[in-house]
Amino acid sequence: MGKNILIIASLANSLSHFRGDFIAELIKQGYTVFAAAPEMTKKNIDKLSQLGANPLSFDLDRTGLNPLKDLKSIQQLKSIIKENKIDLVFPYTIKPVIYGSIAASLCKTSTISLITGLGFTFSGASKKAKFLQQITKRLYRYSLRKNKLVIFQNKDDLQLFKESRILTKKQETDIVNGSGVNLDRYPFRVAQANSRNVKFVIVARLIKEKGIQLFMDTAIELKKVYPLAEFHIIGGQADPPSGVNIDAIKRLDDSKIIIFHGLVNNVPDFLKDMHVFVLPTFYREGVPRSILEALSIGMPVITTNTPGCKETVIPEKNGFLIPAKSLDPLVDACRYFLENPSIVERMGQESRKLAENKFDVNIINQHLVEHINDVLN
Structure with a gap:
């Protein structure tokens, strides 16, 4: 008889978008998969x-720290685990990992947690962030x-957990290269940039920590000298205090300094016409999925020398x-690519090689499934 696995996320969209290939692989291996997240829409349910x-829904206050709401989340997850006779819980992102692990422990159910970056809490220097x-x-x-196993997406996060004594000395750990990228869904294309007309793009939630303002300031600076250069922003609005002022973005769009697309569903179609991917983030990333998609398509990448990002660039x-x-x-x-547009094609080919050798979703999912098999068998 097949065993039951519960995957827990904080965003329903991410289950099909980031974990769709993983879910499909688990089902192919004979597991019954339950996928839980708050605020499941009909579209989410249909995709899963x-x-x-x-698909299963539970209540989760994704941002605040409200003990009553958080206890409710744990109780609901406990019920889900018991009612569906779950054999293994697989949570990812902060709150699902914490509450999913507690609920599983109360039910004496095995857990493998995936730490997909440490987010705002570990990025900010404010008193609130430190608290x-x-x-x-x-x-x-x-x-x-x-937990039977705690999996990280980069060695810096693992090191921080060890130094902070979050993990016990006997704790089993491993590292995987992000969530991986489906190389067929983001097919390689050769991009040739014309002199002075290089298209730069950032794909990210519109929060300050992702470096959106830095990208806009770069566009302001370079458009003075390279009026044909293009700076594209793709991403959805975010709430204060981290959310970038949408009016400031629209003003730059109106004055043709940037091209703002908002949230789009067909990111691969947009990326195939771009030249250079930019993510000047100072958020504690796992390994940014947006960069992996850019690598697969064959784009040079400009990003920060920070945990999770530095793994994606040689x-x-x-x-x-x-x-x-x-x-x-x-x-x-950015100026380097404007002055040396012929380098875009060669660097793009190197990006694709990196995606194939290190970040192929099939390699990463196989690794995760082996761990699950070990724990359950």
Whole structure:
């Protein structure tokens, strides 16, 4: 008889978008997959059902720290685990990992957690961020202690968990190269940039920590000298305090300094016409999925020399790593492509090679499934 696996996420969209291939692979291996997230829409349910998963909804306050709401989340997850006779819980992102692990522990159910970056709490230097960091560390420490395995997406996050004594000395851990990318869904294309007319693009939630403002400031600086250069922003609005002022973005769009697309459903179609992918983030990423998609399509990448991002670039081979929160190095890196447009094609080919050798979703999912097989058998 097949075993039951519960995958828990904080965003329903991410289950099909980031974990769709993983869910399909688990089902192919004979597992019954339940996929749980808050605020499931009909579209989410349909997508997950088409994959062969059983969609489930539970309440989750994704941002705040409200003990009553958080207890409710744990209780609901506990009920889901018991009612569906779950054999293994697989949560990812902060709150699902913490609450999913606690619920599984109360039900004496095996858990493998996936740490997909440490987010705002570990990125910010404000008093609030530092306060949240201390609470989050304690919650991680308490919830992960009975996990069979904790998987990270980069070695820096694993090191931080060890140094902060979040993990016990006996804790089993591993590292995978992000969530992987489906190489067929993001097919390679050869892009030839014309002199002075290079198209730069950022794909990200419109939050300050992703470096959106730095990208806009770079566009303002370079458009003075290279009026034909294009700076494209793709992404959905985010709430304050992290959300970037949407009116400022629209003003730059109106004055033709940037081209703002908002949230789009067909990212691969947009990327295939772009030349250079930019992500000047100072957010604690796992490995940014947006960069992996750009690598697969065959784009040079400019990103920050920070955990999760530095794994995606071999400097001067497929792009550039720049210091976080620094405008001048970003301007210089973009200017390099404007002055050397012929390099776009060669660096793009190196990006695709990196995607094939290191970030292919099939390699990563096989690795995860082997761990699940080990724990359940």
